[in-house]
Amino acid sequence: MSIEVNQGQGSINNNTNYAAEYEFDDFQNIVVGKLATRLKWLGYAVVVFMATQALLAIAVVSHNPGKLLEVMITSIFTGCFAALMLSASRSFSKITKTQGEDMTHLIDALGKLSSVYAAQSVLVFIGAVFVGLVALVVLVAR
Numbered sequence: 647m648s649i650e651v652n653q654g655q656g657s658i659n660n661n662t663n664y665a666a667e668y669e670f671d672d673f674q675n676i677v678v679g680k681l682a683t684r685l686k687w688l689g690y691a692v693v694v695f696m697a698t699q700a701l702l703a704i705a706v707v708s709h710n711p712g713k714l715l716e717v718m719i720t721s722i723f724t725g726c727f728a729a730l731m732l733s734a735s736r737s738f739s740k741i742t743k744t745q746g747e748d749m750t751h752l753i754d755a756l757g758k759l760s761s762v763y764a765a766q767s768v769l770v771f772i773g774a775v776f777v778g779l780v781a782l783v784v785l786v787a788r
Contacts, residue, residue: 668749675742678752682738685759689731696724723769727762734758 670678703717737755741748 667746669746670741670748678738679742682735682742685731685735685738689728689735692724692728692731696721696728699724723765726765730758730762730765734762 699717699721703713703721707714707717734755737751737758740751741755744751
């Protein structure tokens with residue numbers, strides 16, 4: 647059983663599993679496609695940043711082995727951000743390349759994008775606490 651309702655702003659497809667899936671129209675696919683492309687290039691840029699960071703890390707660690715843990719943690723987080731962005735990009739891209747599964751792909755992509763922002767929020771919070779503690783130590787030391 648397949649029912650398709652098209653109102654010029656996408657369509658709802660009731661496939662054989664009886665699960666209604668919204669289908670984006672051409673304009674909506676263009677918007678989602680642009681987002682997918684931007685996320686993909688941002689993910690690649692983060693990969694390049696991570697590679698540059700790794701090269702600098704080799705130089706830093708060779709002169710200061712005590713920095714190894716810091717460099718490893720930074721590289722791992724950078725790699726995770728890149729992987730999450732590229733994964734979200736692929737999910738958004740699927741919306742524009744498939745039929746009948748747009749909402750499933752959208753929710754998947756939004757979940758992955760949400761993970762990127764959740765991780766960034768945690769890191770910003772940790773950074774703010776660290777800066778606050780350093781400021782407190784500096785003020786107390788005066």
